[in-house]
Amino acid sequence: MDEQRxxxxxxxxxxxxxxxxKNNETMQAGTLLSVGDDAAVIDQxxxxxxxxxxxxxxxxxxxxxxxxxxxxxxxxVAVNLSDICAMNATPTQILMSIGISNRFSLEAIxxxxxxxxxACRRYNVDLVGGDTSSSQKGFIVSIxxxxxxxxxxxxxxxxxxxxxxxxVSGDLGGAYVGLQLLEREKRIFLENPGVQPELNDKAYIxxxxxxxxPRADIVNWLQEKGIKPTSxxxxxxxxxxxxxxxxxxxxxxxxxxxDKIPMHTETREMxxxxxxxxxxxxxxxxxxxxxxxxxxxxEYEKIVLNEQVSVIGYITDASEGSHLLTRQGNKHPLKAQxxxxxxx
Amino acid sequence: MDEQRxxxxxxxxxxxxxxxxKNNETMQAGTLLSVGDDAAVIDQxxxxxxxxxxxxxxxxxxxxxxxxxxxxxxxxVAVNLSDICAMNATPTQILMSIGISNRFSLEAIxxxxxxxxxACRRYNVDLVGGDTSSSQKGFIVSIxxxxxxxxxxxxxxxxxxxxxxxxVSGDLGGAYVGLQLLEREKRIFLENPGVQPELNDKAYIxxxxxxxxPRADIVNWLQEKGIKPTSxxxxxxxxxxxxxxxxxxxxxxxxxxxDKIPMHTETREMxxxxxxxxxxxxxxxxxxxxxxxxxxxxEYEKIVLNEQVSVIGYITDASEGSHLLTRQGNKHPLKAQxxxxxxx
Numbered sequence: 001m002d003e004q005r006x007x008x009x010x011x012x013x014x015x016x017x018x019x020x021x022k023n024n025e026t027m028q029a030g031t032l033l034s035v036g037d038d039a040a041v042i043d044q045x046x047x048x049x050x051x052x053x054x055x056x057x058x059x060x061x062x063x064x065x066x067x068x069x070x071x072x073x074x075x076x077v078a079v080n081l082s083d084i085c086a087m088n089a090t091p092t093q094i095l096m097s098i099g100i101s102n103r104f105s106l107e108a109i110x111x112x113x114x115x116x117x118x119a120c121r122r123y124n125v126d127l128v129g130g131d132t133s134s135s136q137k138g139f140i141v142s143i144x145x146x147x148x149x150x151x152x153x154x155x156x157x158x159x160x161x162x163x164x165x166x167x168v169s170g171d172l173g174g175a176y177v178g179l180q181l182l183e184r185e186k187r188i189f190l191e192n193p194g195v196q197p198e199l200n201d202k203a204y205i206x207x208x209x210x211x212x213x214p215r216a217d218i219v220n221w222l223q224e225k226g227i228k229p230t231s232x233x234x235x236x237x238x239x240x241x242x243x244x245x246x247x248x249x250x251x252x253x254x255x256x257x258x259d260k261i262p263m264h265t266e267t268r269e270m271x272x273x274x275x276x277x278x279x280x281x282x283x284x285x286x287x288x289x290x291x292x293x294x295x296x297x298x299e300y301e302k303i304v305l306n307e308q309v310s311v312i313g314y315i316t317d318a319s320e321g322s323h324l325l326t327r328q329g330n331k332h333p334l335k336a337q338x339x340x341x342x343x344x
Numbered sequence: 345m346d347e348q349r350x351x352x353x354x355x356x357x358x359x360x361x362x363x364x365x366k367n368n369e370t371m372q373a374g375t376l377l378s379v380g381d382d383a384a385v386i387d388q389x390x391x392x393x394x395x396x397x398x399x400x401x402x403x404x405x406x407x408x409x410x411x412x413x414x415x416x417x418x419x420x421v422a423v424n425l426s427d428i429c430a431m432n433a434t435p436t437q438i439l440m441s442i443g444i445s446n447r448f449s450l451e452a453i454x455x456x457x458x459x460x461x462x463a464c465r466r467y468n469v470d471l472v473g474g475d476t477s478s479s480q481k482g483f484i485v486s487i488x489x490x491x492x493x494x495x496x497x498x499x500x501x502x503x504x505x506x507x508x509x510x511x512v513s514g515d516l517g518g519a520y521v522g523l524q525l526l527e528r529e530k531r532i533f534l535e536n537p538g539v540q541p542e543l544n545d546k547a548y549i550x551x552x553x554x555x556x557x558p559r560a561d562i563v564n565w566l567q568e569k570g571i572k573p574t575s576x577x578x579x580x581x582x583x584x585x586x587x588x589x590x591x592x593x594x595x596x597x598x599x600x601x602x603d604k605i606p607m608h609t610e611t612r613e614m615x616x617x618x619x620x621x622x623x624x625x626x627x628x629x630x631x632x633x634x635x636x637x638x639x640x641x642x643e644y645e646k647i648v649l650n651e652q653v654s655v656i657g658y659i660t661d662a663s664e665g666s667h668l669l670t671r672q673g674n675k676h677p678l679k680a681q682x683x684x685x686x687x688x
Contacts, residue, residue: 019454026472053486055477060477097486126370
């Protein structure tokens with residue numbers, strides 16, 4: 001099978017997905033939107049159903065040394081619900097498959113499920129199916145989330161128009177510095193097992209990486225206010241990468257204002273302590289699971305009323321490219337430097 | 345986290361699922377059927393949507409030494425579609441997540457996808473989403489299948505009634521002896537790498553394990569003939585185990601006739617060569633992905649017209665237990681001895 005051998009790493013994650021799905025044709029009339037967005041959209045006889053799936057693998061996506069299993073269960077559900085929210089839909093059900101090595105006791109699995117059920121209750125979502133299996137190594141979780149949306153109210157990545165405002169919910173970069181902190185404390189602990197980590201005054205950023213929340217509240221608010229974004233995506237890989245997805249799929253460019261990027265004080269302080277540029281944490285850190293979306297300019301009056309939403313830039317013609325306007329007034333091309341799942 | 349440690353293996357797969365889902369309450373009015381059947385059923389504004397998910401892990405569910413990646417892709421889709429068929433529904437879409445270690449080249453992944461797309465085309469199903477990720481070890485596939493069914497035409501495991509006829513599609517035991525054959529040839533090859541396996545005259549049973557087909561044809565035929573089974577399940581763990589699922593969930597007993605169990609000549613011959621009881625292969629072998637279902641007696645005249653369906657027994661009161669009536673006229677209690685995913 002290896003007459004010619006192309007390393008997966010040479011394509012990168014998105015290159016791989018493009019390659020694997022380039023010949024994917026849909027046959028079902030009910031398939032309204034297929035591969036290439038946060039979720040697929042299926043017409044179910046008038047109303048529309050949104051589905052998305054994600055896999056989390058121990059050692060790749062999480063480290064059980066500093067991730068309590070209950071948090072892992074919660075997060076595994078949360079990140080899937082986030083994909084449904086990113087379609088402007090309301091999550092309704094999930095299915096979950098897990099693979100577990102014999103290293104895990106039933107008590108450990110129970111803890112994991114506690115987190116899963118906590119997230120389901122919190123977001124009014126039913127766990128309706130799944131599969132449990134043994135694994136040769138480590139813990140594997142695969143979740144499919146299902147949601148509903150009124151006909152043609154779903155929002156893709158491809159509808160951003162010139163002059164639209166770029167908005168983001170919550171604040172960014174916290175998950176990244178939270179992770180750096182956990183990794184540092186892990187190293188210290190491994191070198192000096194007697195030392196207990198001091199994380200008490202870092203509750204916000206640690207919470208950002210361990211227990212992200214899907215922004216169902218933002219989707220509800222947008223619906224209440226009658227605002228339909230022209231495009232939307234959730235931030236799993238970092239603001240740059242996600243904004244470039246929107247630009248590419250919408251065939252537009254953008255200007256992003258560095259000084260408008262919302263950031264928590266704790267995030268900023270931690271970034272300085274680590275001597276990392278806080279803006280870089282927001283642009284490339286990822287795992288914040290906030291919503292990035294575009295709206296027509298005429299919705300500005302409405303959007304500013306929500307303190308949980310920041311306007312961070314605007315959409316331009318594709319020919320103008322995608323840029324970051326720095327505090328100093330310099331213009332830098334935006335680059336996708338999200339965590340590459342195929343590195344290392 | 346390990347103050348008390350209960351080994352997962354001590355519960356068995358079904359015990360684990362029962363344990364983990366015992367407090368699972370549904371909140372969505374649209375959730376018509378949740379955990380505990382071949383698939384869940386979701387009301388989508390009148391019509392009904394069926395969803396199911398399965399995870400396959402290298403070294404646990406398949407051995408790439410004798411499973412061509414193209415076949416693996418085909419089978420991974422097929423077994424998920426089989427769950428949808430087992431609900432009396434028509435598969436329409438799938439989502440697929442894969443985890444791959446750097447041992448795999450792009451060409452290898454392409455082969456796998458060729459199989460996936462071949463199965464999608466064969467069954468008129470769209471691949472609408474997924475996730476690709478690296479894994480620390482081996483190949484991991486998780487598929488969620490979606491199907492549609494007319495309102496309340498879905499069939500669960502819990503509707504079998506006293507005097508119903510027990511029916512099965514195709515023939516049984518082939519996948520099990522096929523696997524034994526592949527395992528034997530693998531051992532021979534490992535001991536004498538020069539020896540090429542001789543599988544040409546064993547195409548049927550090798551095909552049964554490597555390339556199972558979901559019985560969408562049976563579901564279509566039942567619908568055409570206006571036969572709605574009272575209960576249905578697909579045979580992944582073996583006839584005994586599946587029939588006991590139906591009996592337990594329907595609150596009934598059964599009598600199964602050994603001499604009525606359909607078996608291919610090649611299966612029987614191979615079983616004799618391995619000195620295994622062919623009946624045991626059908627009862628406990630599993631992976632045949634045939635449909636096991638019950639119908640009211642008055643449908644007998646219709647069902648006998650289909651050569652692909654065998655009537656193999658009948659449903660009794662629960663108080664009479666579940667039995668196999670042997671060729672010699674002896675009555676043995678049925679036992680679930682399917683492959684336990686948590687053994688070894």
